Amino acid sequence: MFERLPVPLSRHERAGPPMPEIGPYTLHTVDTGRFGLDGGAMFGIVPKPLWSQRIEPDEQNRIPLSMRCLLLIGDGRVVLIDTGIGDTFEDTKFQDIFAVDHSGATLEGSLAAHGVAPVDVTDVVLTHLHFDHAGGSTRRIDGEPAVAFPNATYHVQRRHWNWAADPNPKEEQSFRSDTFAPIEEAGQLNLVEGETTLLPHVDVSLVHGHTEAQQTVTVRDDETTLVYVADLLPTTHHLSPAWTMAYDVRPLRTIEEKGEFLEQAADSEWKLFFEHDPEVAVADVERTDRGVQVVNERSLDAL
Template identity: 40%
Template structure:
């Protein structure tokens, strides 16, 4: 098995929205804001090469929407999904499976692209199966008012129309030991209904793709949950469960949204679970 970080692009989000009730004087230490109160955000995906399967976890924002839309997110840097795949020696058509942690636009937007004439949409990975779970699919296709702006129909419905949509069975206790894709999954409901956190056994380590359960290094303390979470108290409980397990088993936490820190481990302290070490992807995903 080989693992490759895939940088699909960088953007910015409001620091207050990303840290909810936590005061700026605190979160600004780990996630410094610019003059517009925006903090740096990554869309770092993960590619798993395992035998004949090439599995891409999340696909970033994509580039379908208008300049006005992307103007809200202050895109920066030179990363793109296609460029990053090419740098690792792959092409979209090589991907056999696309696993979406959840269907918010910054996690699944690259799954669907314009057709050649820009008259409609088509899936961006023509040879891949697309994976979500039935509970989350129903949640995303019948969105509540809070999340409606994050669940964009053009990112979601073409996947079903393509016939390439597949569902992963949920786990009753939150942890699925092994999915159809060969890795474990933690199901979390605080950020959105049935977000899926992949847990990959790799060279004697467990690599956990943290998605929005732990967006950045600055979100480690339990009360530090985003203003985007639909059930913040549940997010705190789920994060508590997961981080305790991460300490006990020395998990390596792959940070999708931290533009400046890629992989971390955590440890117990007198203040609770806190940062232990920071690693680059090159150091861990050799």
């Protein structure tokens, strides 16, 4: 292990606008760049004339997507939730297909903007191991993949880890072993057993529609609950039942899971953090005559 630096200063000790706090943590958005996926695949059976009114595709029918991660600092911890694509994928063909764009932001650069170096990170919570969520967990060193955060414990659901290690044909291209195998080889893997309180004020819950044992992450105290929804709701445009991804391994399960989740979110006044929405980081939800809808869309600092 590398020497760990002191935990970055809290918002009370640093210059700049105050960031929201939940429990012992100060929360920060970590922008890791953008990429593109086929709009038809992202919206399944929804016709293009409908979804393209909300997110305009490029000439290859790809829609722009954020890779927005969440950083928690406090209680002696630096916790990163998901890691984006990272720099493991060196081949230009891959970057071309998925329109990978790091010109505006990178994982390491965005962490540095918050005063965090890779050696500072104590915990990495991976919602699942698809390359756009776990790719930044490793990096290339002398051409070989190695852990990107040498002092961190990486938290992954055991059922999902086993699922990714022997992928089905539909997800085979989404799992890249060089983005997660080095974690186990380095002895930094914590296999999580189901729904639990993972860290103080941080809970994980399971959904199985998109992939087996994806974990959503809840940060909560007595006043505020923020849920990192990952690919249960990839964007604010995916709340309606039929607006599900073709990437989901169990689309009917997704419909059921997000319906139950949104009802509870509306009842409990949860705040939702969106990983892939190109414009919206945080939103509330409320019941309307058109079902549960997003309201009060905003950035994290307006939480």
